[in-house]
Amino acid sequence: MTDMTSQATPSPDEKLDSASARRARIMGGVLIALALLVLFGLNVTPGEVATFRLTTPRDAIQVGNLVVPGGPFNMIAAALLAFLGVRQFLRGGAKWTNLSLGIGLAILVMAFLVWATAGKSFSLTGMLQATMVRAVPIALGGLAGVLSERVAVVNIAIEGMLLAGAFTGALIGSLLGGWVGMFAAILVGGGFGMLLAALVVTYRMDQIIAGVVINLFVLGVTSYVSSQVFSEYRHLNNAPTFRAFKIPLLGDIPVIGPMLFNQNLFVYGALILVAISTYYLFHTKNGLRARAVGEHPRAADTLGVDVYRTRYIHVTLGGMVAGFGGAWFTLGSVGRFDENMTNGRGYIGLAAMIFGRWHPVGALSAALIFGFADSIQQKLALLNTPIPSEFLAMAPYIATIIVVAGLIGRSKPPAANGTPYTKE
Amino acid sequence: MSSGPDLKEVNERMRGLMARTTHGRDDFEDLVIVPLFAVVVALIFGALIMLATAVDLPTIGRSFVALAVGSVGSLSAWSETLTASIPLVLAGLGLGLGFRAGLFNIGAEGQLLMGGLAAVVAGFTLAGLPWIIHLPLTLLIGALVGALYAAIAGFLKATTGAHEVISTIMLNLISYRLLDWLLRQPFIQREGRSDPISKDVPPSAELPRILDFIDVNLRLHAGIFVMLAAVAFVYWMLFRSKIGFAFRASGENPDAANYAGMNAAFIIVLAMGTAGALAGLAGATQVTGVLGRASPGFSAGIGFDAIAVALLGRSHPVGILFAGILFGALEAGGRQMQVSAGVSIDLIGIIQALIIIFIAAPLLVRAIFPWGFRKRTKRVGDA
């Protein structure tokens, strides 16, 4: 073996230029900037306290208000942020980076709330309750997206499915009552899911075009009927709503009770659906098959899993979930349909899905963030903060961009997402 | 090195290779018959929907007449059709260009708003310049701001991989709020008003109406030339220019583009920027040609309709031009339909959607009308 030479004796401590280390450093910088922001931008007049009301006079169990001394709180917040930032700089790692950013943003939000509320008060419980309510259609939209994208069908049509659900809920609900209305909404949502599946699976239409078109179509039909028919026959657009019902005992727990256990059918429904879908997707036979179809349809096919059927079923299921979410707008909220009343919530649901990494619980969490931002903004508008309300309204969207860019830029959709499958 | 048996034979073979493949019947079916079917079928469906909502037959008849008359039946109808199509085509070109480069930009709406607002601001702050400078400058600033706004999403995608669908949706939502706020700043807000509305664009920055010598109510403005120029420019850019080659390559196969040494980050930012510039230009022509000022939501969903226009036009500049005019015609005709037949203009949305369905899913049209088409042969032969 004369012509053979062995190579490379290791030199131990080389400096490696790794992407995650770079990212950790950037995040460190961001966190330190946030610390400075809290320190100088959100400084509270000394002695002022922020009062968060936890119960209303009508609640069964009364607890005192949460009173936070503004100045000290925000000093501590700034210090924590700075600590996290410095830590990132010194020894940030892949796992820690995301966690630190998450904690950092949470601290920032708290510091901001304390700053905005200093010297005033508002109902924290009310805000959390509203958070939950506002998150419902987004979470259900996101969940619909998860179900269909897990089998690799991109679902831009969530918006249209929500709108169709809202419309059907109002129309059928007015004629035959809330429950029938709700089931009709689910069916119609499922119908549009099936239509999407037919267009993309059977007719091989581009998935995004199919989604956009369904949105256009639903918007057209519902607006048309609403202005052509509902304006004349008002009784067709006057549905009963599902009211909140308090779950005994649990509903009386301060803060948590009103938020989770004193809500209407749709809130409970969303939570249950998220739980069921998580179980379904990750712990059942059919869930495994569905995910396989989304990741590697041909592999699934060779094992006797019917790819087309699986796609049909899940996109339809997604449509049904979206139809249920759509019914929230009418049967769960205002009892009547209004043109384009979903107002882009389906697209936000799509964002929640991506934000939530194609996981039902992730989608729900993302939806809660949107809901939180939505309700916080309304509270702040009443508090007369010097920040223009438009900027408060923007905050969740900006935060989403930051998080998507910083946190999950690399999160991966199901491998086959968006690609049609041809058998032969 | 040609291992050259016979120079003549080699030349012969080269000539053969360079002969263009002629358009076959398949192309003809795809480009002419399918769209025609689509429009006809969509109209029939529209009639069925009207029937289903208890509109009587004479009214349906009148509404179709009104649709035709209102869109192409008179000079003023043409004027309205083209006026409506200008921003649709411009924004659609931007989106189509993005699609070609593999970017699913949903953000035309926001880019259009920001570009339009910038044009308004440029319009009244630069008042006093001669129009020959003022107008182009105003449009340019609108395009530039649209480009910058879009480039945010491009930049984020290029540097962090943030999905452009999310970031453009968010940028749209942000733009509404930003517009509301900006319109209330003293610098922009009209004197004496407390609601969000901007100052007026002075005449020297307005796109002149080109048919007002016939009738003052003809709104068609010089933006139509901007639109045509943009169609030509995008065509050139996509199919003739070097950068367009890179756009298309990264859209079709990003791995191959990367392999070929195309700078993905640069392409993403530039393609987004160009798309944003066109959307911004759409906004700018809208405020300088039609609206004269900016108010909340002045985009009126054009940015979203433009997605449909771009898809319908198959991301091809000429296709987008026709798709935009078709959408403009439906809009103008739809208005007439509501006025003279009392049928809600929302019907138009349905018809638009149906047209796209039938065009985008030729298999579906073929399934519905098997007799209209020759049976498809598979791929073209190989070696």
Added chain:
Amino acid sequence: FTACQVTDTGGIDDAGFNQTAWKGVQDAMEASDIEGRFLESQAETDYEANLNSLIEGNCDIIVTVGFLMGDATKAAAEANPEQKFSIVDFAYDPTIPNVLGQVYATDQGAFLAGYLAAGMSQTGVVGTFGGINIPPVTAFMDGFYYGVQYYNEQKGTDVMVLGWNPESSEGLFTGNFDSLDDGRAFAENLHQEGADIVMPVAGPVGLGSAQLADEMGTDSLKIIGVDADQTQTDPEKAHVYLTSVLKRMDSTVTQVIDMAMNDTFEGGLIVGTLENEGVGLAPYGAFEDSIPEELKAEIEAVKAGIIDGSIQVGM
């Protein structure tokens, strides 16, 4: 004779603003045999195009509904000096010869509503929110606010108004005139902060607030309607309306159509006030019995005071 109307973006069936104005045309259609047409605006950009469509359509008078249509109407009127126009909620200064503006002193009506709300509130907190921060909207909110202040002054109470501050011109706005869901959420928000009476000034958005009041029960939350008597336009939820601040666009629109038919039309302004009953307070509906008689009487007195000028609406 044909009367045409362009609605604002809320739609013709908004149970308030546009619907009331359209009722004016309908009333005229019933009274004298004329034709009425309308065109809905889908977006603010439609105003001009819609006006153009109507100019084509041989209308004897075109009524535009909404402050936001002011510019478009002006442009159309100047381009078509022969065409008669009338606009609801806008006054031109100087006036245009072929446009008749219809404006309303809604703050007078809302003042009474504020007084009533202050008198009826159990929690000592009342609220209001608007659609967009424009004068026709904020006029209601101003009146409401000052009505409450006047009550406080008279009674030495400390009833608080959430959602509007006339001094800083800042308050709670949904930013649109069509999201019912916002109406519900905003009312809920005000309710969480203690308000038990809410006056939404945002067209159909208020229907969402009414829905919430219906669910919560009127002990928790009552609604004050605006524009039309909402017990009539929203009969299903009639029981939640404490009253409505009337803005009698129907009567002024009919008036304008009559003028145009009788050739007495000329450019200028019609102002609806408490005095000429162009604005007012609707009947108390379901609350007729629960409102104390003295409070009703005081309100009549305040009304008289406003009419004779002894009470100033606003500070």
Added chain:
Amino acid sequence: MDVELRGLTKRFGPVVANDNVNLHIRAGEVLGLLGENGAGKSTMMNMLSGLYTPDEGEILIDGKPVKFEGPGDGIAAGIGMVHQHFMLVPVMTVAENVVLGVEPTGKFGYLDIKKARRQVEEINEKYRLHVPPDELIEELPVGIQQRVEILKVLFRSADVLILDEPTAVLTPQEVREFFGIVDTLKKAGKAIVFITHKLHEVLEISDRISVLRQGRITGEGDPKTLTESDLAEMMVGRPVSFTTAKGDAKPGRTMLELHDVTMLDENDDKVLDRVSMTVRSGEVVGVAGVQGNGQTELVEAITGLERVASGKIDFDGTDITYARVRERHKMGMAHIPEDRHKSGMVDSFSVAENMVLNNYYAPEYSKGWAIDWPKVHETAAKYCVEFDVRTPSVFLPGGALSGGNQQKMVVARELERQTKLVIASQPTRGVDVGSIEYIHERLIASRDEGDGVLIVSSELDEIMGLSDRIYVMYDGRIVAEFDNTGGKADRNAVGLAMAGSFEGEAA
């Protein structure tokens, strides 16, 4: 179990992939199936497994005709196929992949993953496969992934096992182990169809051999009586020479030099570990190794497609460690990528556009900011003629060409440029024998014109036949270097090094 294929025919548009084929498969026997690329082997087996439906003909099991609606039916009938391209879901575990489609379940469709794991262990035990059931597929080396595929088939208690080119990704040592497994299976009474291109393998393991050419069975025989050249002739239809004629290398100056190049993947694991190597002008350097040992990353580092974490790369005396891809092209680096479909070409682009994919910006094709298309078309036509790319027109989409022609198109583009260094990665993968000879000749011609040529291939024969010097990669490192002037390197030693066992020996 006894399976018979009778008169099977399958067409894909104008391509007749299988033309009236007859085949007999018997229990306890290994049937070797040979054929060039595109001969129709996979198609035939896909029909047998139920993935494709035959256009004509029938399948008989134990004499009874059967009709498969989908792979599910095939599985039910006891036919299991290990596909040429792995049919594994990378983000799922071994156990999940194995039970997919026949999952052990509890109440409410609950997936009993514990039971699945147990079942996997049982089969592991029985056939001595040694596959870790809880590992994610994407974290396993290809050799193990291969076993997972076999496990999948066994798990479904298949009696007929179709193994489509299972050895393509294995080292010679792994092939040995694999043959052991096949033997066990045969003894257990399974019928096995073994597909490969490698003649010596098929001679070694099969009991019977069938050869397929252009969709037809062109020969059958007994491995004991046949020789490699008999088989080759049956496959190709003419006598084949197994070596590329080439003169000696005349190495010149150093073209490419890597110093301690290290690269990390997204999890910060080292995929290249202090790699150093040189390529001189006028020589062909081969990089041997089993797929997945860092060759892909090595090429990415050299061509600039990925960022290196440390180390230095010199190209003709210039430091290019951080140079962009395009700069490297401009300096004279040509790159034939390992997967032409994924990165070497754009399917929807015309042949002409593909021909200038990475130098469309060059001055000779430019008119200002635009591309001089007539010039491009002319050049493309010229290259097509020169490199024998068979296409009716340069306007035809590149994706419409057959695999071999696509590869020739890519090779033409890369070699026709002014180059100093050619990086050829798997240059003949999926290409027919005729084209292979041609591409090899062109690479040697580049060398003889004075270019440095670096060939990365998992086909050891290709490396041995072309290279003047050979590096062997294992686990992200260069573990050995061989001089192969005049073909003097020891094939066995190279094979051992590929399996990583060299280190032990050298120490």
